[in-house]
Amino acid sequence: MKKKWYDFLWIASLIYLVLGFVNILFAWFGLLCFLIPLIISIAKGTKGYCNRYCGRGQLFSILGGRFGLSRKKDIPRWMKSKVFRYGFLVFFLIMFFQMLWNTYLVFAGVQDLKQGITLLWTFKLPWHWAYHGTLMHSGVAQFAFGFYSIMLTSTILGLITMVLFKPRSWCVYCPMGTMTQFICKIKNGKHIDQKSPVPTFRQS
Amino acid sequence: MNPGRSLKKAVIEQHSCVACGCCVKVCPRKAIEILGGIMARVNWEQCVGCGKCMKECPASVITIQEVC
Ligand code: SF4
Ligand code: SF4
Ligand code: SF4
Numbered sequence: 001m002k003k004k005w006y007d008f009l010w011i012a013s014l015i016y017l018v019l020g021f022v023n024i025l026f027a028w029f030g031l032l033c034f035l036i037p038l039i040i041s042i043a044k045g046t047k048g049y050c051n052r053y054c055g056r057g058q059l060f061s062i063l064g065g066r067f068g069l070s071r072k073k074d075i076p077r078w079m080k081s082k083v084f085r086y087g088f089l090v091f092f093l094i095m096f097f098q099m100l101w102n103t104y105l106v107f108a109g110v111q112d113l114k115q116g117i118t119l120l121w122t123f124k125l126p127w128h129w130a131y132h133g134t135l136m137h138s139g140v141a142q143f144a145f146g147f148y149s150i151m152l153t154s155t156i157l158g159l160i161t162m163v164l165f166k167p168r169s170w171c172v173y174c175p176m177g178t179m180t181q182f183i184c185k186i187k188n189g190k191h192i193d194q195k196s197p198v199p200t201f202r203q204s
Numbered sequence: 205m206n207p208g209r210s211l212k213k214a215v216i217e218q219h220s221c222v223a224c225g226c227c228v229k230v231c232p233r234k235a236i237e238i239l240g241g242i243m244a245r246v247n248w249e250q251c252v253g254c255g256k257c258m259k260e261c262p263a264s265v266i267t268i269q270e271v272c
Contacts, residue, residue, distance in 0.1 A: 047241035051225030061226070074264040080220055168262040171224040181223050184241030191240060 006053050010062060013055030017155060020148045024130040024141060027148035034176065041180035045187040050177050057168055060158055064167020075165040075172055085178045092175040095121055099146035107139035114142065118149045119156065211272050212253030217265040218243040227257035227266060 064070030158170030
């Protein structure tokens, strides 16, 4: 199959991860990975971002597939259950808003800038080498540290499940994937059943 | 069903599908589409039962089954 430009977006994902080690302010670009899927699902009612443009998904399929870094085993049943997927989404959102709150506190002058990364919502790592000051408010940098923590944490989780299960196992419980599917369900849920699909698992 | 084609077809457990589209990308026959961002659907007229989608699906919700 002929490759399209968007089949190379994994390069952008890789560059993004590297830039976070160089200058933390680049972390702001990660907002695109949040906004674009949401805009596509709300405006068009599709998971077009996951299906086409997501560089992170492509990165996992290259590392796990072509580079063979995956056991290619089935993901456990509980990990694809709605309870786990939506539970993880809620947990993720709570952590996200907590990060926004910390950013707000720095903007409000209540807290000082913390130059560090928190991995897996637990482990604090120094990250001062990637901070060279900013002309803007230090809250701008606080958001960058917080956002990059989220991006790195999700990458690590994705890599672990890539190795253990199938290359793109992360896509089963990725909060953006779950959220966009949820939005599509709200938007299109009613229409789908009327489309009379070819025999499905339940009907055959 | 078309004669001459394999009667093995991909069957998707649709209620567990996460609509990631990984199956769509690997299908050599373009037999799969994502319905409204909710679930994947196989067009059995196109599917030749090669099993590539089954291997790829991160949620492992595709099986190849003997139909008819
Ligand atoms: S589920 Fe997440 S990682 Fe997978 S393609 Fe969608 S946005 Fe990307
Ligand atoms: S079994 Fe092969 S032809 Fe059929 S849907 Fe899957 S990838 Fe496509
Ligand atoms: S790869 Fe599996 S989970 Fe993803 S859209 Fe296809 S059937 Fe659904």
